[in-house]
């Protein structure tokens with residue numbers, strides 16, 4: 001939101017700061033390899049708000065950051081704010097960014113150009129394991145008002161990514177659902193992360209807020225390709 005404004009009675013800047021403080025009190029930023037901001041980074045999608053977001057994150061963590069565009073985001077404004085939106089690579093792992101958004105529209109949209117961009121990012125790395133990161137969910141979360149916008153054909157998409165990565169895909173993470181989701185698509189684990197602001201009520205048929213606190217997830221990407229994941233919430 002614009003500085004000083006709230007959304008659904010939530011000071012989203014204050015809760016973001018609380019989440020970052022909580023996370024990096026648990027684990028030193030120097031021990032954290034990367035941070036994924038899984039989309040819907042601004043409700044008021046203008047450059048000034050994205051810059052404020054970027055500054056707040058940078059005050060807590062100076063390592064690699066992957067910002068994904070969500071349905072509330074506007075790509076051009078994110079680019080104007082110089083948010084990093086590229087895949088991130090270590091020796092063993094690659095965080096593969098896939099754009100699933102269309103500016104200011106709730107439905108997921110993975111275009112041929114989005115697929116080509118992901119494929120190009122895969123070709124230029126020799127990381128042994130790949131974690132897909134995207135905004136829209138890859139599974140139904142039993143909330144019809146959210147499920148109508150999930151990615152279309154998630155198994156086909158992941159099978160394709162597994163093939164074009166030469167069998168290196170190990171799992172996926174997504175945003176959008178504002179709740180803790182641990183599920184699978186075929187053989188791959190997929191995780192939805194709590195929001196840094198308000199949460200959506202699990203198994204709600206219509207838009208409904210939950211009383212759970214803002215949260216985040218730690219992902220421990222292991223040498224053998226397995227993913228250890230922990231959800232945390234601020235008090």
Ligand SMILES: [Fe+2]
Nearest residue numbers: 040070071176
């Ligand atoms: Fe979203």
